[in-house]
Amino acid sequence: MQTLETDVVIVGGGAGGTYAALCLREAGLKPLIIAKGIIGKSGASIFAGNMVLAGTMLDGSEEEAQATRDWVVRWYNHFLCDQDYCLDAEKWIENVYYPELDELGLYLRRDNQGQIVKSFGAARGIAAKQQGQSGVLFIDRRRKQVRRAEIPTLEETAVTKVLRGDNGEAVGVVAFHYPTGEIYAIRAKAVVIATGPADRIAARATGTREQSGDGLALAYRAGGELLNLEIQWWHASDFKWPTVWQRMHIYPNPLVGTKETARMYNADGELFFDQSTDAPNSYAPYPTQLKRLAQQTEAGKARMDGGYETGYDHIEPEALKLYAHHMKTFEKVGLGYDEARVETAPTWHYRQGGINLDPHTMKTNVPGLYVAGAVGGHNNGSIGFVSYDAFVCAESIKGADLPADPAPLPTAQVNAEVARIEGLLHDMPEGGTTPTRLKMRIRDIMYEKMGFVKTKDGMESALDELRRIRAEDVPRMGLKDTTRVQNYGWLDGLDVFNLLDASELTILSALNRKESRGPFYRTDCPYTDNRNWLVKNILSDDGSGTVQYRIEPYKLPYLEPEFEREDYFKVDW
Numbered sequence: 013m014q015t016l017e018t019d020v021v022i023v024g025g026g027a028g029g030t031y032a033a034l035c036l037r038e039a040g041l042k043p044l045i046i047a048k049g050i051i052g053k054s055g056a057s058i059f060a061g062n063m064v065l066a067g068t069m070l071d072g073s074e075e076e077a078q079a080t081r082d083w084v085v086r087w088y089n090h091f092l093c094d095q096d097y098c099l100d101a102e103k104w105i106e107n108v109y110y111p112e113l114d115e116l117g118l119y120l121r122r123d124n125q126g127q128i129v130k131s132f133g134a135a136r137g138i139a140a141k142q143q144g145q146s147g148v149l150f151i152d153r154r155r156k157q158v159r160r161a162e163i164p165t166l167e168e169t170a171v172t173k174v175l176r177g178d179n180g181e182a183v184g185v186v187a188f189h190y191p192t193g194e195i196y197a198i199r200a201k202a203v204v205i206a207t208g209p210a211d212r213i214a215a216r217a218t219g220t221r222e223q224s225g226d227g228l229a230l231a232y233r234a235g236g237e238l239l240n241l242e243i244q245w246w247h248a249s250d251f252k253w254p255t256v257w258q259r260m261h262i263y264p265n266p267l268v269g270t271k272e273t274a275r276m277y278n279a280d281g282e283l284f285f286d287q288s289t290d291a292p293n294s295y296a297p298y299p300t301q302l303k304r305l306a307q308q309t310e311a312g313k314a315r316m317d318g319g320y321e322t323g324y325d326h327i328e329p330e331a332l333k334l335y336a337h338h339m340k341t342f343e344k345v346g347l348g349y350d351e352a353r354v355e356t357a358p359t360w361h362y363r364q365g366g367i368n369l370d371p372h373t374m375k376t377n378v379p380g381l382y383v384a385g386a387v388g389g390h391n392n393g394s395i396g397f398v399s400y401d402a403f404v405c406a407e408s409i410k411g412a413d414l415p416a417d418p419a420p421l422p423t424a425q426v427n428a429e430v431a432r433i434e435g436l437l438h439d440m441p442e443g444g445t446t447p448t449r450l451k452m453r454i455r456d457i458m459y460e461k462m463g464f465v466k467t468k469d470g471m472e473s474a475l476d477e478l479r480r481i482r483a484e485d486v487p488r489m490g491l492k493d494t495t496r497v498q499n500y501g502w503l504d505g506l507d508v509f510n511l512l513d514a515s516e517l518t519i520l521s522a523l524n525r526k527e528s529r530g531p532f533y534r535t536d537c538p539y540t541d542n543r544n545w546l547v548k549n550i551l552s553d554d555g556s557g558t559v560q561y562r563i564e565p566y567k568l569p570y571l572e573p574e575f576e577r578e579d580y581f582k583v584d585w
């Protein structure tokens with residue numbers, strides 16, 4: 013085992029983790045980024061296709077600024093957000109974030125007159141350099157900035173535990189470098205979780221391989237609270253085939269360069285969704301798409317796992333050629349611009365809920381434990397908001413009364429964690445099973461029973477099955493290969509525990525919310541209930557190992573929903 017020491021350890025190398033590190037470095041602090049994947053190549057940040065504008069930037073009107081505000085609160089967060097946070101983020105994104113990206117040389121798509129090309133509609137977006145490609149170019153810039161600032165990093169390294177001091181405060185982490193099998197114990201004055209919003213918890217998911225709900229599990233096991241885990245988003249129009257293309261998105265969002273938007277068709281070829289007419293005020297109309305899909309499924313004209321098509325074949329080819337990077341996906345299966353329509357299916361996407369925190373400081377309830385980015389339950393994310401979170405997190409750490417030196421390593425916790433990791437490196441027992449098989453089983457359960465259409469019985473049976481896996485299958489887990497080097501099976505063994513924790517807590521959170529809202533739909537509570545459930549749905553462990561539930565109301569200083577309780581399918585947000 014190796015021991016290291018730093019001022020701030022940052023868990024995650026996406027938009028949140030990298031920017032928090034850059035801000036801390038600029039303030040003279042010593043950050044260390046630990047990323048389970050490669051910095052700038054892992055997590056959700058690479059997938060950001062569009063960049064939402066804020067305020068009145070790029071000649072926007074006050075009506076357009078207000079439409080974006082309205083969209084963020086109503087359509088993107090379904091009122092489950094701090095509205096002052098949203099306003100502060102808007103100002104920062106307009107005045108700091110976009111000017112910084114411009115200075116960095118991120119190419120924002122322009123027309124022949126040199127004007128940045130915007131999407132049509134009330135809430136506006138742009139793209140770098142084409143729609144579908146923005147995140148790759150953006151996060152590559154951040155990776156280079158991190159290298160230039162000589163910020164130390166540990167890549168392909170999974171943080172497996174947050175260490176706590178005598179008073180319960182976060183004092184460091186244990187991490188596992190899977191290319192070598194080396195384990196690190198790291199002392200720090202503060203710990204930042206930046207593990208992102210998108211997890212590969214279901215059989216079809218937009219999350220990458222390394223996203224196994226680690227941030228949620230790490231925070232919860234360290235005494236952190238979790239919030240609104242059930243508010244899980246779905247893409248409704250991702251390629252159904254081939255299976256490995258499950259994240260290939262046919263964007264339903266307002267497009268850059270054309271007023272047309274993607275269309276969805278049922279098994280009879282009838283049009284059933286088009287953002288420009290069905291959800292014109294929403295920049296990300298996924299919950300409306302899902303509602304329409306559920307209705308088609310109910311009518312026997314689609315399924316919740318396919319049997320319907322989405323396409324751009326009605327859109328003028330010139331606009332697609334110029335601005336839609338993802339047209340390449342269609343071309344790869346031999347479809348031209350006027351034939352761009354394929355079978356699609358829902359994919360588990362990012363999560364609006366996450367770790368509970370104060371959005372004005374990014375502090376959690378655990379002293380010394382902060383959040384940077386979309387793993388927080390305060391907002392749905394997006395690369396602009398996540399960058400703002402990272403800025404706030406860094407400001408908060410800079411203003412904190414950090415100790416002169418990190419606390420000593422809590423030896424008993426470190427030894428127990430090392431024993432846990434080493435204990436997973438053993439041969440498969442007779443009649444045993446591999447971690448990979450268990451991960452796949454967990455993901456199947458979550459896709460089948462925790463999909464968009466949830467029933468109480470389905471959720472309870474998913475919970476029973478996960479608990480059976482934990483009790484009966486996990487003890488039988490073993491590896492086919494016990495080498496210490498580049499052993500993904502070993503890492504999968506660690507992932508199983510995170511997947512189980514994150515999945516179980518998600519189900520409990522879903523069972524506790526007795527309504528349907530935004531992307532969250534349960535058939536036994538088919539109404540949006542602002543009277544009782546416009547609340548933070550918080551889970552915590554008081555140390556007894558039993559989940560504790562708490563709800564807290566949201567303040568609604570600027571925008572309020574226009575009803576107390578409404579049929580879920582009649583709510584247009």
Ligand SMILES: Cc1cc2nc3c(=O)[nH]c(=O)nc-3n(C[C@H](O)[C@H](O)[C@H](O)COP(=O)(O)OP(=O)(O)OC[C@H]3O[C@@H](n4cnc5c(N)ncnc54)[C@H](O)[C@@H]3O)c2cc1C
Nearest residue numbers: 024025026028048055056057061062171208385393394395
């Ligand atoms: C498919 C998709 C499309 C999207 N489209 C858009 C869009 O068009 N526009 C937009 O603005 N936003 C979009 N988003 C949202 C946006 O990408 C995210 O909100 C944002 O990138 C999240 O950044 P982050 O830093 O919080 O997390 P991420 O970018 O997810 O980074 C997480 C990091 O944590 C690391 N990690 C995970 N577990 C561990 C561990 N145990 N130890 C160490 N490291 C760990 C990962 O390797 C990764 O480096 C999209 C997201 C997805 C998934």
